[in-house]
Amino acid sequence: MIAGVCTGLAAHLHLDVRWLRVAFIAAAVLAKGTGLLAYLAFWALLPLDPHEASTAHPRTRGLGALLVTSVLAVVGIVTLTALGFTSWLGTLLPLILGSLGIALVWSRADEVQRMQWRREAVGLARDAAGDGGRREAWPLVLGAGAVLTAIVGIALTRVDVGTMLQGLATTLLLIVGLLLVAFPWLNARWRREVERRAARARADERAEMAARIHDSVLQTLTLVQRHADDAPQVQQLARAEERELRAWLYGEPRGAVAFAPLLERAAHEAEARYGVTVDVITVGDVPVDAPVEALLAAAQEAMVNAARHSGAPSVQVYAEVEPDTVSVFVRDRGRGFRMEDVPTDRAGVRESIVGRMQRAGGSATVRSAPGAGTEVALLLPRGRTA
Amino acid sequence: MKAADALRVVIVDDHAMVRAGVRAELEGVVASVAAADGVASGIALVRAQQPDVVLLDVHMPDGGGLAVLRACQDQLGSTAFLALSVSDAPADVIAAVRAGARGYVTKSIAGPDLVDAVARVANGDAVFSPRLAGFVLDAFMGEAADADEELDRLTPREREVMRLLARGYTYKEIAAELVLSVKTIETHASAVLRKLQLSNRRELTRWATARRLA
Incomplete structure (x- = not known):
């Protein structure tokens, strides 16, 4: 009704709009404005057309649902807290915040990838990447920020610094160990990839050269043979071909x-x-x-x-x-x-x-x-x- | 002053057709013409014959004309090298001249002009094709930031001579246009060639570096 959030969510969750509206208003009144905050959060974060988002790509739908669940969970937690279950807050809020952030990042990543497919299909990849990329970035930043906040939140409330550092060191050692074990394999794989790319670049270059020679040089040679007795004509053909090749080889300003x-x-x-x-x-x-x-x-x-x-x-x-x-x-x-x-x-x-x-x-x-x-x-x- | 018919000429070019063509243009006009088909045989022939003029293809396998020029640096006083190429790329032109060539002509040069160019370099003068003159103007355009101003800048007269060369004028026509003697025009052209070889202008070194000749 205000920004269409309830309608959108209702369509997404296959619920009656009215129930959602009641829930939001109840949350807003009972939990000191939490409902209002949640409403604003939905309005800012959800894709503009939930119908399209839910039909265009099946995975988006699941992630979207995860997102919605997370938000609802936050609302629930905050509401519970407001009603007096304070001890839950310290444990669950960071977790919820973290899962919300992950959901946001994943769903956005999915969307960005989908947009890229679409762009490639239309062949507009170049001009869309410029500002489109930037516009896609802020939800990612927001999501990553939420995840980090959650991690820091857990760390600060649950774990003392010494234990945490010990844990970090252990994790680091584990990672280094894994890398060492996997190194020959990763290295070989990486080198194969580099070689493959170089080979492809060479093949592309050769193909372009072949196309060029076929399109212009061979055509011209055929024409030269046909006009062999017409000296000015042959000279003109050779000259035109020379110019073209030169422009191609030495990259004259285009x-x-x-x-x-x-x-x-x-x-x-x-x-x-x-x-x-x-x-x-x-x-x-x-x-x-x-x-x-x-x-x-x-x-x-x-x-x-x-x-x-x-x-x-x-x-x-x-x-x-x-x-x-x-x-x-x-x-x-x-x-x-x-x-x-x-x-x-x-x-x-x-x-x-x-x-x-x-x-x-x-x-x-x-x-x-x-x-x-x-x-x-x-x-x-x-x-x-x- | 050596007359054309007293000149001994060597052609170094890996294309048989070019060797035959140049030989046909020069035979009977100059005293002798010998030909080599590559860098190594070219160096050997130039060393053995000590010719007056070497017509040197810039693009050959195994280092091209530059390799021959580098191997024959001690002969630059007695043998004049004239670079010969199909290429208009500035890097090739500048690299050949900076390695000691007295001039540069493209392979499309007309017969009489080639004979003229050979005689000119044999007498210590410089040979500028219109395009080489254009490159020179391009390279010496704008202010020189380097300390050695004399080498890095063309005088107004030299600039005028280069401009007329680029417009397709012969030395004789330039002399008539500027009301100077042909000898004076030749002096200006040689001065420009010297600057082209010795100046450290950024444009020249950039072009030369593109042919791995810093």
Whole structure:
């Protein structure tokens, strides 16, 4: 009725809600608020949907019942104490507290494991582990705390320190002895496990390598054989394959949010489309914002122009990120042209390169002469990109 | 100044196709070409022939070009080593140069450029591929924390030369661009190579360590 605890418990224990409510209220009135405390404890600790908890996994149900029993036992003990059976308290309360803590830890562990299965099934393990793990942790801490408190409680009330230390020493000796006996077996087992993992890692690596070679290298070789008489085609295939393998082997930066990899990709596209070699050399890198995006687009246009019109077999691209400027140079040793000869209606150089750079706050200069190749220099001041 | 046709060249590469290709490019242009197919035979051949230039594959079994360079340290004064590789990985480039190579070219280099590079290292100059120039700029970027400032920093002029090399300019084109003589550009490039070999900049040692060459 208040937080649905009675309803939930009733459903869980297959009891009538009303009986539970009466019990709680009776406990609250007769035992100086114990019922109220128990109610709050249930509200805080129980899973939100007891129906789901009891049906989803059979083991949860048993542990949940244990939990409920423990809480009820505490309530009972406290009630008895309040009614005058004081001598019970010292003995039983720590025990009850301990079993409650264990029940809590076990049931939570069970739940966490179940959640993990579910996550793995959906394939979301990575993003859920971050904060989900933390949220799962506090009941465990609470449970462990209860167990410890119980142990300390028993120790303080029942056992004197000397005896306890003796007991501890005996236990320790026993554990050491057991470990010594079991050591060869544990060691062998551990080593086997390590070996097994290493073997699996090696096998995975080999499988990945095989998949890679099959997907790209073998395919390319097949294509090369088929186009054996078409030299430019073969060269282009080999070049594309080389790039891909290189990126894979030397782990070129993958996240495509930075300037340098995007420039590489633009070069790769121009290369694939026009069958010329586009060599890109970058020094430094910078995150992509609107002006840098404009710079990239202008650079791509310059590469495409060089690949399409220059007639040169290769294009050299150099990009450098300095503290105050980003610059890109696109150079070919092709036939070159005169700016005056370019028809005014051709958008290529004037609009896509010069205009675009100016709008982004930068500049573009084209140096070209017939027969001497072309170099497009793009400069973008970085003050404006910040 | 040695002319190209007076040069004796040795190729050390474990790939028969590369040996044949390089031989085809150089034969008739240089005085002689000999080839070895591995580290041990390479060291023996370099010791026996005392060539002017060794074209050295960086990646070979048994230690690669580095092993050959290390075994021939006493010959660095008379024999110029030019590293040859398919790899663009900075660690390989930097390690080869720091072990004494006068330059680094990739195996995709065009024939005339290779002849040019061989002649250049034979005369004590440095050979920078555009990519090596890019690595240098990358490695010498930012402030140097080390005490030896002269070695750990490029002068503005050296930086300019490296930048133009990275943009694909030849020494001659750089000289024209900066209104300097080709000889001056070569001097700058050699100075950068020296810094590349001797500087203790963190980036260089990191890359070199990646190839187990601290």
